Amino acid sequence: MLVKxxxxxxxxxxxGESSKVVTLFTRENGKLGLMAxxxxxxxxxxxxxxxxxxxxxxxxKAGPGTGMPxxxxxxxxxxxxxxxxxxxxxxxxxxxxxxxxxLTHEREPNPFLFQLLLQTFRHLDEGRDPEILCRIxxxxxxxVAGISPQLSACVxxxxxxxxxxxxxxxxxxxxxxxxxxxxxxxxxxxxxWKLLRLFQVFDLERLGDIEVKPATRNQLKHVxxxxxxxxxxxxxxxxxxxEQLERMERMAxxxxxx
Ligand SMILES: [Zn+2]
Numbered sequence: 001m002l003v004k005x006x007x008x009x010x011x012x013x014x015x016g017e018s019s020k021v022v023t024l025f026t027r028e029n030g031k032l033g034l035m036a037x038x039x040x041x042x043x044x045x046x047x048x049x050x051x052x053x054x055x056x057x058x059x060x061k062a063g064p065g066t067g068m069p070x071x072x073x074x075x076x077x078x079x080x081x082x083x084x085x086x087x088x089x090x091x092x093x094x095x096x097x098x099x100x101x102x103l104t105h106e107r108e109p110n111p112f113l114f115q116l117l118l119q120t121f122r123h124l125d126e127g128r129d130p131e132i133l134c135r136i137x138x139x140x141x142x143x144v145a146g147i148s149p150q151l152s153a154c155v156x157x158x159x160x161x162x163x164x165x166x167x168x169x170x171x172x173x174x175x176x177x178x179x180x181x182x183x184x185x186x187x188x189x190x191x192x193w194k195l196l197r198l199f200q201v202f203d204l205e206r207l208g209d210i211e212v213k214p215a216t217r218n219q220l221k222h223v224x225x226x227x228x229x230x231x232x233x234x235x236x237x238x239x240x241x242x243e244q245l246e247r248m249e250r251m252a253x254x255x256x257x258x
Contacts, residue, residue, distance in 0.1 A: 001061070001062050002059060002060070002061055002062075002072070003059075003060050003062050003069070004057055004058065004059050004060070005024065005026040005027070005028055005029060005032065005057070005058050005060065006026060006027045006028065006055075006056070006057050006058075006077075006114075007024035007025055007026035007027070007032070007055070007056070007057075007058055007114075008024065008025050008053065008054070008055045008114070008117055008118060008121065009022055009023070009024060009049075009050065009051060009052050009053060009054045009055075010023050010024070010025050010031070010052075010097040010098075010100055010101050010117075011023035011052070011097065011098075011101055012050055012051060012052050014040055015035070017040070018037070018038050018039075018040045018041050018044075019035060019036060019037045019038060019039060019040060020035075020036045020039040020040055020046075020050045021033060021034070021035060021036070021068070022034045022035075022036050022039070022050050022071065023101060024058060025100060025101075025104070025113070025114060025117055026058075026114065027111055027114040027115075028109060028111075029107055029109055030104060030105075030106065030107055030108040030109045030110050030113075031101070031104050031105065031106050031107070031108070032069070032106060032107065033068050033106070034058065034060060034068065034069050034070070034071045035068050035069070035070050035071065036049075036050040036071040037070065037071075039071075045073070045074075046071055046073075046074060048074075048076060048079065049071070049074025049075075049076055050071070050074075051079065052094070052097065053079070053080050053083065053084065053093055053097070053121060054074075054076055054078075054079050054080075055076070055077045055078045055079075055080070055118065055121070056074050056075050056076040056077050056078075057074065057075045057077065058071055058073075058074050059071075059072050059073040059074065060072060078121075078122075078125070080093075080121050080122075080124070080125045081125075082125045082126070082127065083121060083124045083125040087245070088130060088245060088249075089124050089130050091238065091241055091242045091245050092124065092130040092131075092133070092134050092242065093121060093124055094238040094241070094242075095134065095236065095238040095239055095241075095242050096117070096120060096121075096134060096137050097117075097238075098236050098237065098238045098239075099137070099138070099141055099236060099238075100113065100117060100141070102234045102236065103141055103144060103145055103232070103234070104144075110144075113144065116137065116140055116204060119204040119205060120133050120136075120137050120204065123204070123207060128207065129210065129212075131217060131221075132210050132212060132217075133207075135199060135220050135221065135224060136199045136202060136204060136207075138224045138225075138228065139196065139199035139200055139224060140199075140200075142224070142227055142228065143200060145231070145232060147171070147227060147231040147232070148200060149166065149171060149172045149173075149196065149223070149227060150171055150172030150173065151172060151173055151193055151196055151197040151200070152197070153173065153175075154172075154173055154174055154175035154177075154178055155167065155170050155171055155172030155173055155174065156170060156174055156175070156178035156181055157175065157177065157178050159175050159177070160175075161175035161176060161177065162175075162176075162190065163176065163187070163190075164188060164190075164193055165179055165182075165185040165186055165187045165188060166185060166186055166188045166193065166223055167181075167182040167184070167185040168184070168223075168226045168227055168230045169182060169184065169230065170182055170185075173188075173193060186222070186223075186226075188219055188223065189215075189216065189219065191212075191213070191216045192216050192219040192220055192223065195212065195216065195220060196220065196223065196224075
């Protein structure tokens with residue numbers, strides 16, 4: 001039986017002499033593994049569609065039972081060439097793809113996530129701020145994983161009382177009265193928690209230019225990563241690479257490092 005899916009390649013690994021196992025995130029059916037026979041050969045018509053980040057329509061032969069479908073043909077909609085031109089953007093895209101891969105299960109349809117990934121890659125391809133796009137994507141993934149920080153009021157007493165700190169273990173903002181309840185709570189500026197709250201409800205289709213100061217960028221990253229590290233048991237290879245790149249960038253621009 002032939003089936004057609006619209007998908008984006010979030011992982012592509014060599015299989016045997018000449019083939020590849022491709023993980024697609026599809027609009028219709030969530031995450032799926034496909035066998036792309038011969039795709040490792042440069043002349044193969046499956047070579048381009050099997051590349052990491054490719055977006056296209058994938059025509060597959062679904063085998064009997066629960067075996068992995070065979071990719072018969074693919075039509076590329078967008079290969080995100082600009083995105084691939086820069087090591088920095090590629091590193092962010094690889095991290096985003098790996099994060100999505102690790103936090104989703106096979107064959108669980110989620111058109112919202114497909115659209116989010118597609119829109120994030122489009123923005124990266126257009127040269128938009130990769131760090132902010134990454135923070136928005138992470139914020140949405142925290143929501144998918146059910147560990148979104150509570151940012152409307154103090155998570156402990158419900159009062160709206162500033163200045164807030166953020167508690168990773170209690171899962172949100174803490175007012176000054178409740179601050180002693182978490183010795184590890186960290187002070188956050190209003191711009192940080194307000195941006196985080198904005199990212200939670202933000203429609204990526206409407207991304208304008210977001211100006212974010214380096215100090216706020218650092219806080220955003222720290223808060224989001226602390227939530228991920230505390231509540232998700234995952235280690236991402238692409239994250240270590242991204243962090244190496246960021247360190248090199250900071251060394252090149254010492255005045256940005258506050
Ligand atoms: Zn409180």
